[in-house]
Amino acid sequence: MSKKRVLLLGINFSPELTGIGKYTGEMAEWLAGNGFDCTVVTSFPYYPQWKMQKPYTGKWYKKEVSVDGNLCVYRCPLYVPASPTGIKRILHELTFCFTAFFVLLRLFFKPSNDIVFCMAPPFLLGFLGLFYRFFKGGKLVYHIHDMQIEAARDLNILKSDALFRFLFRIEKYILNSSDYVTTVAVGMKKKIELKTRHNVIHFANWVAIENFWPLKNDTSAKQHWGFKETDKIALYSGAIGEKQGLESLITVAENLKNEHHIKIAICGTGPYKERLMQMTEEKNLDNIVFLPLQEMDVFNRFLNMADVHLIIQKRKAGDLMMPSKLTNVHAVGGLALITADPGTNLHEVVTEHNIGVLIPAEDDKALQDAIVRCCADDFTPQKRNGRIYVERHLARTSILKALLATVSGDSVNADANPSMVKPVLS
Numbered sequence: 001m002s003k004k005r006v007l008l009l010g011i012n013f014s015p016e017l018t019g020i021g022k023y024t025g026e027m028a029e030w031l032a033g034n035g036f037d038c039t040v041v042t043s044f045p046y047y048p049q050w051k052m053q054k055p056y057t058g059k060w061y062k063k064e065v066s067v068d069g070n071l072c073v074y075r076c077p078l079y080v081p082a083s084p085t086g087i088k089r090i091l092h093e094l095t096f097c098f099t100a101f102f103v104l105l106r107l108f109f110k111p112s113n114d115i116v117f118c119m120a121p122p123f124l125l126g127f128l129g130l131f132y133r134f135f136k137g138g139k140l141v142y143h144i145h146d147m148q149i150e151a152a153r154d155l156n157i158l159k160s161d162a163l164f165r166f167l168f169r170i171e172k173y174i175l176n177s178s179d180y181v182t183t184v185a186v187g188m189k190k191k192i193e194l195k196t197r198h199n200v201i202h203f204a205n206w207v208a209i210e211n212f213w214p215l216k217n218d219t220s221a222k223q224h225w226g227f228k229e230t231d232k233i234a235l236y237s238g239a240i241g242e243k244q245g246l247e248s249l250i251t252v253a254e255n256l257k258n259e260h261h262i263k264i265a266i267c268g269t270g271p272y273k274e275r276l277m278q279m280t281e282e283k284n285l286d287n288i289v290f291l292p293l294q295e296m297d298v299f300n301r302f303l304n305m306a307d308v309h310l311i312i313q314k315r316k317a318g319d320l321m322m323p324s325k326l327t328n329v330h331a332v333g334g335l336a337l338i339t340a341d342p343g344t345n346l347h348e349v350v351t352e353h354n355i356g357v358l359i360p361a362e363d364d365k366a367l368q369d370a371i372v373r374c375c376a377d378d379f380t381p382q383k384r385n386g387r388i389y390v391e392r393h394l395a396r397t398s399i400l401k402a403l404l405a406t407v408s409g410d411s412v413n414a415d416a417n418p419s420m421v422k423p424v425l426s
Helices: 019-033 086-107 125-136 148-154 161-177 186-193 247-255 273-282 296-305 325-331 345-353 364-376 380-393 396-408
Strands: 005-009 037-043 062-065 071-076 115-120 139-144 180-183 232-237 262-267 288-291 308-311 336-339 357-359
Touching: 005 019, 005 125, 019 037, 019 071, 019 115, 019 396, 037 086, 071 086, 086 125, 115 125, 115 396, 125 139, 125 161, 139 161, 139 396, 148 161, 180 186, 180 396, 186 345, 232 296, 232 364, 247 262, 247 273, 247 288, 247 364, 262 364, 273 288, 296 325, 308 325, 308 364, 325 336, 325 380, 336 345, 336 364, 345 357, 357 364
Parallel strands: 005 037, 005 115, 037 071, 115 139, 139 180, 232 262, 232 308, 262 288, 308 336, 336 357
Antiparallel strands: 062 071
């Protein structure tokens, strides 16, 4: 029997270490390692730095092929704004859709794909999926990581009511025209089902549990990253943008100046990082430390170093996106301090499974008190429950096998620990 062929369309991909690119990359690796012929149409790595990453230049198309030939990656040039405002983000996504269109034309002369995944955002990428399916067939799966239009509206990234009405009409057409619609969170699933005739499938962000696990008695880890062994580390690790509401940490750090053993570490990069660093310098705070995005080969140890992990979002983003960093925190047995209001899916999941500490969103005093409490009290049950939760519900192999069986109608034979297929230039 011939191998099934899968096409992934997404603006973000490996070697990006956070966000959508991380999951699309891991998905492609899993597919290639488990008997699928996988083709990816994507851009060059730029997120979360919003800057083209070396050794890529992004000036022209590039093709990468894995050693065994099971994974083929087409990278398309695009406009990457240094400061991604609303209009610049639109131009950024439109340039990718434009350049990716020409790769799809090239794929018309290659064997058809059985399944086509469109990774949204950008939501307009769905048009490319529909275009390909019209000529080449296959099942189109429209996968939503973030509810992009609602987020742009609620976070005031765009402000034109007429533009939003137009965008929602386009989105509804894409949703109803796809064969399957999937999303990463139950709360988002409920919202999306109000906009489409489809029964939306919950396709959760997974954990590659072979890469993340609890480390015991690693006493030198804090010193390795410049802290004292006696320090208590409250860590935020991920994209640094306005939707996270990280300016709260500046206020919290100012109020905790006399708690000398508590250090707030902000790890990552993004368009808002320089502003946060400027605020920290203006207030002369020495209890906030900014760290660069960590490489994957040390990331497990780095996450294990923290005493409490900060999962911070603004209130309006509560059910419009699922914080991808949370799954890795649970995988390493870390204590998650989460801003989520009652009624959101995130609040419900954390409460039901007792896998973290919850506080209201955008409440600086509650955040400050919770950090102190998390650094002082014993939360072993929540840490243990988090690891159990990801093992039972968020293992990559079980999630991908279940989804592929649903959209293809066939069972999927896969190893529990597939080989990691890294694309190399050909």
